Amino acid sequence: MKITSAEFISSYADVKKCPAPDLPEFAFIGRSNVGKSSLINMLAGMRKLAKTSVTPGKTQTINHFLMNKTWYLVDLPGYGYASASKSTREGFGKMIEEYVKQRENLNCLFVLLDSRLPPQANDLDFIEWAGGQEVPLAFIFTKTDKLKQNELQKNLAAYKKTLLTRWEELPPIFLSSSEKKLGRDEILAFVETAIAN
Ligand code: GTP
Ligand code: MG
Numbered sequence: 001m002k003i004t005s006a007e008f009i010s011s012y013a014d015v016k017k018c019p020a021p022d023l024p025e026f027a028f029i030g031r032s033n034v035g036k037s038s039l040i041n042m043l044a045g046m047r048k049l050a051k052t053s054v055t056p057g058k059t060q061t062i063n064h065f066l067m068n069k070t071w072y073l074v075d076l077p078g079y080g081y082a083s084a085s086k087s088t089r090e091g092f093g094k095m096i097e098e099y100v101k102q103r104e105n106l107n108c109l110f111v112l113l114d115s116r117l118p119p120q121a122n123d124l125d126f127i128e129w130a131g132g133q134e135v136p137l138a139f140i141f142t143k144t145d146k147l148k149q150n151e152l153q154k155n156l157a158a159y160k161k162t163l164l165t166r167w168e169e170l171p172p173i174f175l176s177s178s179e180k181k182l183g184r185d186e187i188l189a190f191v192e193t194a195i196a197n
Contacts, residue, residue, distance in 0.1 A: 032078030
């Protein structure tokens with residue numbers, strides 16, 4: 001899919017205030033700092049559409065972007081940011097939980113995983129919970145530019161092995177680097193197919 005327009009709509013702290021659910025929607029979730037906002041910019045082909053930061057916890061609300069005037073792309077706050085206060089963490093949790101449960105036009109939830117790390121407990125917890133919801137999932141392994149091909153394959157294999165102890169069949173998996181613009185065509189093609197079906 002060619003991106004012809006990408007427009008920031010607004011930020012919301014409550015799923016009930018989000019735009020009318022009249023277009024297909026694709027959301028990006030994952031631990032703080034995993035690279036959600038950077039990936040969204042890479043997909044949009046715009047460097048500063050979504051705000052990114054070296055400091056975890058940058059995105060704190062639900063952010064809607066209208067793509068090609070036909071679908072919504074959503075940047076979500078990260079989960080599992082240990083330094084955030086407990087009440088803030090619970091707040092993120094609740095916002096994300098309600099968004100995933102209540103957003104009726106949510107076509108796919110992309111769960112971003114840091115390709116440099118072995119399976120992380122909070123990611124597995126989130127995947128376990130999200131897998132029990134009604135929305136289809138897909139996984140995106142981020143920051144693949146930061147490690148060597150053999151390390152990447154090793155981490156990927158470890159993740160798949162862990163996930164296969166909980167899932168009979170794995171959801172679609174993508175590899176990405178926002179730095180090197182990798183994974184863009186594959187993810188956009190997947191979105192295009194999902195919208196068409
Ligand atoms: P929160 O909004 O805090 O939850 O974080 P986020 O998941 O939106 O992460 P963000 O996109 O802000 O990126 C976090 C940091 O990782 C930034 O310093 C980015 O430049 C860096 N980063 C993101 N993606 C990549 C990537 O593909 N490669 C490299 N090398 N760095 C990346
Ligand atoms: Mg962000």
